[in-house]
Amino acid sequence: MDAKLINPFLEAVTLILPQLGFKEVSHGGLAVKEQIVASHGVTVLIGMTKGVRGNVAYNMTVDTARKLASTMMMGMPVAEIDEMAQSAISEMVNMVTANAAITFEKQGLDVDILPPSIVVGSEYTVRVSNNKYLVLNLMIDSEPIELNIGLAS
Template sequence: MNVEYINPFLESCKSVLQQLGNITFEPGKLFLKHGMQDTQEVVITIGVAKDVQGNFIMNIDKETALKIASVMMGGYPCTELDELSTSAVSELSNMIAGNASTHFFEKGKSIDITPPLVHVGEKAKINYALPTVCVPLKLSIGGTIEMDLMIK
């Protein structure tokens, strides 16, 4: 994977989280995922097509997803991964991917994104068919988002 593809997603995460609720993050050490891997309770996948192809995946544990949903809903307390809280976290991933497409366009690359595909439930497994760069994002509100980029 071209490492230049990481920055548009990192910059998008930074700006979207800042706009939504003044959330900041510290990126952790990048690592690779490949083959069958365990997931967190919330997995959101967005397909990327055209000049850049693959998947943008957000792996989030339940507690962190609820914190994010609460911030996105103006502080409304979220205690369950119901339709409303799941929709909020799904929209976050959609906003990040949409913002990343703008960054790619500014660099001369055109990308299309698919609607988010959300899986909620006990930890499952996902097959990372291609080597996938994982960037852990330690959030200022507590918790970590694993941003996975399976891009070719």
């Protein structure tokens, strides 16, 4: 996998998430996996088309999703991943992915992003577009999130 397809996401999370109220954003290791992403509880899948093709699965636990949704909703308590919490998490993913798409555009790659789809539950898997994909581990305010990036240009 080409680093030029990963770096826009690293840049996007470090730029966008602090603007949304998150205090600490860091990234850990990278790994390569094949096709199937096993859910940790909440997965948001967002696609990209044209010059960059494929999808990205943002994967997290329900507890992490509740905390992220709470921050997105200005500290409002989130007891469950209801429609409001799902909307907040999807909007966060949309903003990060849109910023990565802007970086791709600056690199000369024409990109469209598709609306995100969110699935809640731990007994399912998601298939990413490519046979092999890169897993980028993030920590957002001490909460782990896994970005499963299956893109090609």
